[in-house]
Every structure is written in structure tokens, then in C-alpha cells.
Amino acid sequence: MTKTTIPYEEFAYPGSTGCPGCGANLVMRYLLKALGERTILSIPACCWAVMPGYWPSHCLKVPLLYTAFEATGAAISGLRAALDVKGVEDVTVVGFAGDGGTVDIGLQAMSGAAERRTDVIYVMYDNEAYMNTGIQRSGSTPWGAWTTTTPVGTNHGFKHESKKDIMSIMQAHGIPYAATVSVAHPEDFVKKAAKAKSIKGFRFIHAMSPCPPGWRMNPMHTVEVARLAVDTHMFPLYEIEHGKVRITRKGKGLPVSEYLKAQGRFSHLTAPEVSAIQKAVDESWKLLLAKEASGT
Numbered sequence: 001m002t003k004t005t006i007p008y009e010e011f012a013y014p015g016s017t018g019c020p021g022c023g024a025n026l027v028m029r030y031l032l033k034a035l036g037e038r039t040i041l042s043i044p045a046c047c048w049a050v051m052p053g054y055w056p057s058h059c060l061k062v063p064l065l066y067t068a069f070e071a072t073g074a075a076i077s078g079l080r081a082a083l084d085v086k087g088v089e090d091v092t093v094v095g096f097a098g099d100g101g102t103v104d105i106g107l108q109a110m111s112g113a114a115e116r117r118t119d120v121i122y123v124m125y126d127n128e129a130y131m132n133t134g135i136q137r138s139g140s141t142p143w144g145a146w147t148t149t150t151p152v153g154t155n156h157g158f159k160h161e162s163k164k165d166i167m168s169i170m171q172a173h174g175i176p177y178a179a180t181v182s183v184a185h186p187e188d189f190v191k192k193a194a195k196a197k198s199i200k201g202f203r204f205i206h207a208m209s210p211c212p213p214g215w216r217m218n219p220m221h222t223v224e225v226a227r228l229a230v231d232t233h234m235f236p237l238y239e240i241e242h243g244k245v246r247i248t249r250k251g252k253g254l255p256v257s258e259y260l261k262a263q264g265r266f267s268h269l270t271a272p273e274v275s276a277i278q279k280a281v282d283e284s285w286k287l288l289l290a291k292e293a294s295g296t
């Protein structure tokens with residue numbers, strides 16, 4: 001039997017109020033396994049703001065500071081500064097926010113914290129829409145997806161703008177570490193989160209987070225769909241350490257249709273539209289391979 005490198009100890013217990021099959025539950029679970037108990041979280045408005053439940057019966061074993069939707073970068077900067085004043089060095093400060101709270105409304109505060117080289121980890125769990133308020137499109141929603149604000153069958157139709165490339169935005173900040181992680185690859189996930197913990201400065205983790213109600217899929221397929229995202233190169237797994245790009249899982253290179261057909265949010269797409277997505281994914285993958293080859 002292969003021995004897992006994932007710590008057995010749990011810091012996210014069962015009992016969160018997330019939907020069945022919520023990918024964000026697994027993101028929190030693997031993250032805290034890697035970071036351990038000496039962690040403080042700050043969470044803005046998002047699904048995870050309600051998922052822990054109410055004190056004293058909430059499901060997380062680490063302290064948690066709720067903050068305003070747009071303020072995660074500022075909240076974690078303040079937490080870090082307070083710990084520094086108290087001389088507490090062994091606590092990892094983590095901002096844990098959704099895609100809307102990161103690539104859209106929280107971008108300014110996060111950019112400021114990154115630019116100041118604040119010693120924190122920022123985790124964006126990406127379910128590709130504003131799920132907590134009813135599946136509205138975000139800057140991280142992919143081209144072609146149905147959401148309640150990009151309804152199919154209207155003049156505008158599905159989302160016609162592509163997903164914001166948050167990893168490149170963070171790379172441009174010159175931060176020491178950024179990585180993508182998937183709940184379908186827990187070993188890779190935990191290794192990257194542990195590496196992030198070992199590095200000083202602003203670190204960024206982009207976690208793909210399937211959402212059964214928002215993605216219109218069966219909750220039992222969460223991990224399978226996350227795996228397909230990697231295997232079709234829709235969501236490549238890589239890290240950028242001190243500017244150097246390294247792909248950590250190459251994936252099988254399956255057609256994107258395998259990933260798209262598993263989710264109702266893409267069920268309206270025509271064959272030419274699926275081909276357009278395939279072309280865009282192939283181009284992004286080629287670019288990533290070139291970045292890895294050139295070391296940037």
C-alpha cells in the first residue's frame with residue numbers, strides 16, 4: 001500500500017453547513033492539514049463565511065476573524081502586524097476568500113498586501129461565481145458558462161468574457177510563491193501549502209473548488225470533475241517559486257468536452273463553441289509549457 005504524505009490530524013471537522021459535495025470543504029480541510037493548528041484565518045463574505053457554523057459549535061479548530069467582502073488583504077495585514085508587535089512568530093496568517101472576493105472586489109486590498117510583501121498566505125477558493133448569493137457571474141467565471149446573471153436564451157446569453165488570469169496578476173507582483181491546487185490531487189495540494197508555509201512574504205494559492213449547485217452537477221462527481229479539469233488542461237497544476245514556473249502534474253491531455261459535458265452549466269454549448277474553448281485551452285497550455293521551459 002502506498003503511504004500517504006498527508007497528515008492524519010484534522011483541523012476542519014465534519015459539520016460545516018456547506019452543500020453536499022462542496023469542493024470548498026475539501027480545500028479548507030487539506031489546507032489546514034498542511035498548515036496545522038498555529039494558524040489564524042480571516043474570511044470575508046462568501047460561502048465559507050457561513051460554513052463554519054456558530055460559536056461554540058463551529059467546525060474549525062483554528063481562530064477565525066470575519067471581515068468585509070473587500071477587505072481580506074487589509075484584515076490579514078492587520079493580523080500580521082498585531083502578531084509582530086506581540087512578538088508571535090510561529091503563527092501563519094491566512095486570508096481565505098472566494099473568487100468574487102479575490103479577483104473582483106478584494107483585488108485592491110490583496111494587491112496592496114502583496115506589494116507591501118506582507119508575510120501571509122492568501123488562498124482563493126475558486127468556484128467560478130458568486131455562489132453564496134445565488135450563482136452570479138464573477139471575473140473568474142469561464143467563457144461559455146451559464147450563471148444567473150449570464151442566462152442562456154437571452155440576447156446576451158452565456159458568459160462571453162474569459163476568466164481573469166489571477167495567477168499571472170499575482171506573478172506580476174513579484175511575490176515569492178504562487179501555486180494552483182486541486183482537491184483531486186491532495187498530495188500535490190498539501191505539499192504546495194506546506195511549501196507556502198515555509199516561505200516568508202506574500203504567498204498565493206489558487207484552489208479550484210467545484211460547486212455542485214452552481215456547476216449544475218451531481219455532488220458525487222466533485223472530485224471526478226476536479227480531476228477532469230487537470231486532465232483536460234482547463235486547470236493546470238503548477239507553482240511559481242521566486243518567478244520560476246514549474247508544472248507539477250501534466251494531466252492526460254483529454255479533450256475539454258470531457259470536462260464540459262460533466263456539468264449542466266455548459267450543457268447549452270454548441271460544437272463550434274466547444275472547439276473555441278479547446279483552442280483557447282490549447283493556447284494557454286502551450287504558453288505555460290513555454291514559461292516552464294524558459295524558467296519564467
Ligand SMILES: Cc1ncc(C[n+]2csc(CCOP(=O)(O)OP(=O)(O)O)c2C)c(N)n1
Nearest residue numbers: 045046047069098099100101129130131132
Ligand atoms: C460589499 C458587499 N457586497 C455584496 C455582498 C453580498 N455578498 C455576500 S457573499 C457574496 C458572494 C461571494 O462570492 P465569492 O467571493 O465568489 O464566494 P462564494 O460565495 O462563491 O463562496 C456576495 C455578493 C457583501 N456581503 N458585501
Ligand code: SF4
Nearest residue numbers: 018019022047131211
Ligand atoms: S453553494 Fe457551492 S461553494 Fe457554496 S457551500 Fe454550496 S457547494 Fe459549497
Ligand SMILES: [Mg+2]
Nearest residue numbers: 098099129131
Ligand atoms: Mg465564488
